[in-house]
Amino acid sequence: MKAARFVKHGSPKEALEITTVPTPAPRAGQVLVRVIATAINNSDWSPVRGKPYLYRPLFDWLLPKVEIPGMELAGIMQSVASGVTTFTAGGTVFGDISEHGFGTLAKYVSVDANALLKKPVGLSFEEAREIPHALGLAAQGLQDLGKLTRERKSESMAESEE
Helix, strand or coil: EEEEEEECCCCHHHHEEEEEECCCCCCCCEEEEEEEECCCHHHHHHHHCCHHHHHHHHHHCCCCCCCCCCCCEEEEEEEEECCCCCCCCCCCEECCCCCCCCCCCCEEEEEEHHHHEEECCCCCCHHHHHHHHHHHHHHHHHCCCCCCCCCCCCCCHHHHHH
16 A cells, blocks of 8 residues: 655655655554545644754654655545444544554555544545644633633533433
8 A cells, every 4th residue: 555654854845755665554453544635733743853953762762653744634444353342434524643653654554543533424534634723722722722621511400400
């Protein structure tokens, strides 16, 4: 399969190489997703560029620990490994996979099923790929700066819904 592989710190032309790599095989609890849409954001790009230099100890001094960058995706599940009950092959999904690895700058990625959600029918793949990162930053801002908290339903409200 084709993938954008990290070869050295620098500009896109210097840092990434389009190459052929083996298609990953999903392990227990994972799904294999054909990536239809992905995004590049600062969390992907800073390690590739190697800047700011302050980040280098986090990502490794010479090369990032991640061979294929990319953390957001929207795509179609190709196969589902044992232990996955929430998805079936052929279903459409989206998510931020950064807590389970990277690799969305490739034709396929194997990822923990817990990193994904079913793509709403009304959203395009391009729209769905934008949600995880943008929503996460918005929620963080609302919680940290806006001091918003999750409101709990009172017992009487919960009882009236039954």
